[in-house]
Amino acid sequence: MPVSYEYERPALTVDCVLFGLDEEGLKVLLIRRGMEPYQGKWALPGGFVRVGEALRNAAERELEEEAGVKNVFLEQLYTFGDPGRDPREHVVSVAYYALVNLEDHDVVADTDASDAGWFALDDLPGLAFDHEEILEVAKERLKGKIRYQPIGFELLPELFSLSRLQKLYEAVLERPLDKRNFRKKLLKLGILEETDEVEKDVARRAARLYRFDREAYDRMVKEGFELQL
Structure with missing residues (x-):
């Protein structure tokens, strides 16, 4: 039986922070938005969660649709819910992050992204929405992670x-x-x-x-x- 709710509910999205490593250092995957809001601005890959879709599945789908990236292991990072973070409406975003080997993932912009690429963490463009905050939280999580878990398998080549x-x-x-x-x-x-x-x-x-x-x-x-x- 359908259920009706007395109160309005915020929309739900996922955003993905993908870290990669090359000879120049640590990088993050960004897409250039092809539609409003923030058309033409760089952002983290992500989008709205469909009804009946699991969060992780939504994150994997958005990565493949927007940047052509698939088969990455994602970990849930944090939930961002400031009512003013999206100019369209109240949107809550569940962020994920991952470590990937750049050699294994060629990026190709698709759907609502007009471009996609890897950016050095010390040379980032201005980001849409609150994605700079999300990226900072992901960087701090990564700093903490290497103190209690080894990292490198996902970022480095075999040898x-x-x-x-x-x-x-x-x-x-x-x-x-x-x-x-x-x-x-x-x-x-x-x-x-x-x-x-x-x-x-x-x-x-x-x-x-x-x-x-x-x-x-x-x-x-x-x-x-x-x-x-």
């Missing part, structure tokens, strides 16, 4: 140097780390496997390449730890 892993942590923490101390602590975790391969096509001395021990990595993600950097 990587310890220097690249350190650059990842420095990008997230937004500060330099002592090379010797960082390597000592990460190797002690037992989640890295040294390989016989080295970097190729580099001007400097080629560094040894490592890979994550997936079983040990997944176990540590589940159990957690405390990493002081």
Whole structure:
């Protein structure tokens, strides 16, 4: 039997913060809005949740529709519900965030997005709605996450140097780390496997390449730890 409600209800949306890493540092996926409000402005991928649609499914659908990105593992971040955050009406947004390897995800704008691309966190355009606030919350969550869970499996290629892993942590923490101390602590975790391969096509001395021990990595993600950097 249909149910009627005495009070009006706010609309519901999802917004997605996707972090990626390349040689230049940590980046975030943005789309350029192709319609009002904020037509032409850059924003996080997202949109309205359909009736009967699960939140995670809505987030996955919007990522694929707006940026051509699919098959990413999303974690729920926070709920943003300021009544004035959307000029159209009272809209509550459930934000998600994810870590992805840029090499695995080519972005292509679609539906109500006129463009899409990866932007360096230190060189962002002005964002629509309250998406700058959402991004800041996601950055702080990521900073906290690396202190109790290992990160990198989702962001790095299969084989990587310890220097690249350190650059990842420095990008997230937004500060330099002592090379010797960082390597000592990460190797002690037992989640890295040294390989016989080295970097190729580099001007400097080629560094040894490592890979994550997936079983040990997944176990540590589940159990957690405390990493002081």
